[in-house]
Amino acid sequence: MSRRQFAAPTRSGDDIPDDTGCTILHVDMDAFYASASLIERPDLHGRPVIIGGGGNRSVVLSATYEARRFGVTSAMPMARARRLCPQAVVLEPDFPRYSQISDAIMATFHSVTDIVEPLSLDEAFLDVGGALRRLGPPTGIAQHLRDTIADEQSITCSVGVAPTKFVAKLASSLAKPDGMIVVPQAEMLGFLHQLPVGALWGVGDRTEEALVRLGLRTVADIAHTPVETLRRALGQASGSHLHDLAWGRDERTVVRQQREKSIGADETFAHDIDDPVAIHRELLRLSDRTAARVRAAGMMGRTVSIKVRFADFTTITRARTLRDPTDVSQEIYATARSLFDALGLQRARIRLVGVRMEGLVESEGAPIQGLLDEPDHGWREADRAVDQASARFGAGAVRPASLVHEVRNGGAGRNQRAERGPQGSRGPGPRAGRPPASGPA
DNA sequence: TCTGGGGTCCTTTTGCCC
């Protein structure tokens, strides 16, 4: 194995890091989507590869380190990435595959400790405090995880080992790729204070600008600034939080997976559109998709919110809280559409629309209210039939009539992403068991 | 250069009730 170990800092005089009290691990896969895609394409190893959608408005999801050497970074527009690295091979993302690999990696984490907090498909915090007697010191556990994941998944990862979540996360990012950094308690401040402010978790472009305006460029600068000054510049919560982090104070514990607080879907059009009928159709599709995911999670939501992004990238949101929580596609769509219509837009050019359910509660025990226009065999039963058909024939096997019409006619200029994949791949069928007129009338 | 899609959290504003 060529994986780097114990990259920094170490106890003086030997190569064994002092990991006393470093019970928090942050494990982060290296270029996860790209690495996962290359498992099926070993011929591309060592070459610049970019994972991203084919649409004219897509961005880079992930890139191999060979591509990153040309300046390609994630979230960069694909058009720019292709210009920077024209020889790169571009692959479409394969989310079901990434999910599978992620499940296997999370299972490896759980073989070490049951206190695992996933942050996304490819990274997690682990609290190994309870596993020390059984498995040895934290660095040994971290190395075991790195070896196991490399052997079983052929993907390398980087690990930060520290007394707090925040420092563990910083350490793993500095260890990339394929490395491990241990930050003992005694060396934490020295480690932190040399870093630029942008390294702090929660400091993005805007906050960094605000800090630089105050003349603060390093974490040490923040640490030595009165907390009141930070609060005035960044707000109460952010100011105090950053000051604490700069002194290594981070009381947050590793918490097991939590339930989502919101579920939603949005979509950027391939070209800006101003046709209200096309926008209603998109709201119907997104409401349908969101509702199906809410039901699949065994949840119901009380607040429906929509997002509209205009051609100039300004974005607005509108929300309405219902009397009772719902998971009914039709009710979510009706609310989303009424929120949109209330904007009173006069053919404004729109780039993106989204639908989101908030205020989620477990559907078990949630009050279920009949809808005003509910027929004998209601929307709820119809949704259940749609879910069953989707489970059997694939998502999108059953869809509202207005969307069937749209598929036959080749769509309304949406980004490519939604035109492919499981949706629509089995051909549009009639919406079985669905009450009539579910589309935008 | 021209900006995805999935989320979370924080701040400010607004409206309602007492």
Added chain:
DNA sequence: TCTGGGGCAAAAGGACCC
């Protein structure tokens, strides 16, 4: 009857993360 203020929840916007 009108007004003001506190408390609260919802709405809206924005920053941030992967």
